[in-house]
Amino acid sequence: MDAKTLSNLETAFKAAPSSELAKVIVLAQLELGATEGLLDYLGHLELPLEQVDALPIGQGLLERGHHQAVIDLMDREVPAQAVLLARSLLALGKDQEAKDVYAAAVEQAPAVQSEELNVRWGYHGGARPRLRVVERPDEDAVADLTKYRQETTSFDDVVGLTHIKKQISKKIILPFQKPSLYQRFRKKVGGGVLLFGPPGCGKTLLARATAGECNAEFYSIMASDVLNLYIGESEENLHGIFEKARESVPCVLFFDELEALAGKREHSRNANMNLVSQFLAEMDGFAQNNSGVLVLASTNVPWSIDGAFLRPGRFDRMLFVPPPDEVARAAILAHHMRERPSDGATNYKLLATKTRGFSGADLYNLVEMAADEAIEESIEANREIEIQPSHFYHAIQDCRPTTTEWLTTAKNYARYANDGGRYNDVLSFLKAHGK
Numbered sequence: 001m002d003a004k005t006l007s008n009l010e011t012a013f014k015a016a017p018s019s020e021l022a023k024v025i026v027l028a029q030l031e032l033g034a035t036e037g038l039l040d041y042l043g044h045l046e047l048p049l050e051q052v053d054a055l056p057i058g059q060g061l062l063e064r065g066h067h068q069a070v071i072d073l074m075d076r077e078v079p080a081q082a083v084l085l086a087r088s089l090l091a092l093g094k095d096q097e098a099k100d101v102y103a104a105a106v107e108q109a110p111a112v113q114s115e116e117l118n119v120r121w122g123y124h125g126g127a128r129p130r131l132r133v134v135e136r137p138d139e140d141a142v143a144d145l146t147k148y149r150q151e152t153t154s155f156d157d158v159v160g161l162t163h164i165k166k167q168i169s170k171k172i173i174l175p176f177q178k179p180s181l182y183q184r185f186r187k188k189v190g191g192g193v194l195l196f197g198p199p200g201c202g203k204t205l206l207a208r209a210t211a212g213e214c215n216a217e218f219y220s221i222m223a224s225d226v227l228n229l230y231i232g233e234s235e236e237n238l239h240g241i242f243e244k245a246r247e248s249v250p251c252v253l254f255f256d257e258l259e260a261l262a263g264k265r266e267h268s269r270n271a272n273m274n275l276v277s278q279f280l281a282e283m284d285g286f287a288q289n290n291s292g293v294l295v296l297a298s299t300n301v302p303w304s305i306d307g308a309f310l311r312p313g314r315f316d317r318m319l320f321v322p323p324p325d326e327v328a329r330a331a332i333l334a335h336h337m338r339e340r341p342s343d344g345a346t347n348y349k350l351l352a353t354k355t356r357g358f359s360g361a362d363l364y365n366l367v368e369m370a371a372d373e374a375i376e377e378s379i380e381a382n383r384e385i386e387i388q389p390s391h392f393y394h395a396i397q398d399c400r401p402t403t404t405e406w407l408t409t410a411k412n413y414a415r416y417a418n419d420g421g422r423y424n425d426v427l428s429f430l431k432a433h434g435k
């Protein structure tokens with residue numbers, strides 16, 4: 001949101017005050033750092049605050065030293081909020097009460113622990129502070145991350161996408177390779193990056209290559225690894241995965257198809273809400289030290305991701321992975337043909353002009369189908385027949401581009417719901433391709 005919109009909202013509020021509007025204004029004021037009038041609106045908020053909004057509001061108030069407001073607004077029954085409450089109590093010198101609130105919160109949800117508070121109150125059980133000893137045998141908890149480990153690759157395996165590779169190098173890989181330089185400038189290494197774009201255009205491929213380029217372990221997590229039928233188990237699984245990742249830095253945690261775990265809460269069942277809150281708590285620096293853990297995620301439907309994930313400190317960098325252009329399409333075809341018998345007559349550049357809107361996966365599929373044709377002919381002829389142009393021209397009759405529909409949907413979001421310019425790259429892409 002920009003200052004002008006905020007000021008319009010403030011005018012609207014004067015005309016017709018409502019708690020809903022007050023909340024929007026408070027969040028905007030915090031986001032923009034325009035907090036002169038903040039306290040005037042707090043009295044209009046409806047309590048208890050919804051979980052989604054409570055944390056950013058609480059944290060903003062805490063950072064600006066409005067401790068009484070934090071105490072008034074935060075719900076001590078919700079662990080992550082209780083920690084903020086404890087910090088404010090502490091700041092006001094109510095040490096004992098702060099300690100009690102904190103202990104209760106951590107008892108309920110160990111994930112919200114803060115190293116600093118643990119140390120202050122002597123909850124110091126070795127290098128990894130723990131308040132609670134879990135007695136029951138933890139069969140289902142994540143024993144180690146090895147089952148999620150995947151081979152990494154390098155950027156050479158991802159054809160094209162030069163622009164996005166450059167951005168990844170600058171924003172992700174360099175900080176990993178030169179941590180001390182970044183530390184000297186007080187820059188955080190790690191954090192969250194969300195790759196988005198049409199299906200089959202290389203998001204998963206890029207994530208794996210990024211881990212390889214960082215020289216970090218790569219753990220790929222699917223929603224099914226986390227989701228569990230039993231209440232509370234999914235949260236625990238997720239917490240376990242993050243805990244282990246923090247112990248194995250430097251590493252890349254990759255959440256493929258993030259929407260399955262981080263979908264909008266208004267669309268989901270109650271059980272999912274807790275999971276989303278847990279995920280948010282894991283990503284937030286105030287609960288734990290995520291330094292050295294790069295959280296990468298991918299999605300085809302960024303507009304379905306709960307907005308809270310896209311706030312600062314979480315997946316605050318979004319990178320658009322576009323469909324391949326003509327040059328890239330030719331290169332991808334050649335790449336997937338490189339180890340197959342071919343008569344050398346196929347003109348990939350020409351094929352590229354006939355495969356507008358094809359994703360990398362569509363192109364791979366086309367190569368596979370051409371190969372099938374060649375195999376069939378070989379069997380009939382009883383000798384090896386190499387892949388040749390005719391195979392491609394047959395195969396292409398049965399292939400359809402799959403990125404067009406995605407781009408149409410994305411265009412609408414980019415035009416009408418382009419919060420903070422998050423879809424600007426999509427708009428530039430559409431413009432450059434005359435759409």
Ligand SMILES: Nc1ncnc2c1ncn2[C@@H]1O[C@H](COP(=O)(O)OP(=O)(O)O)[C@@H](O)[C@H]1O
Pocket residue numbers: 157158159160161198199200201202203204205206298332335359360361362364
């Ligand atoms: N830039 C690319 N270079 C080479 N192959 C690609 C590229 N993009 C997509 N592919 C092919 O398409 C397949 C699917 O890509 P993937 O990364 O899984 O897409 P998604 O964006 O849906 O995660 C890959 O396994 C690869 O065969």
Ligand SMILES: [Mg+2]
Pocket residue numbers: 203204205256257298
């Ligand atoms: Mg994928």
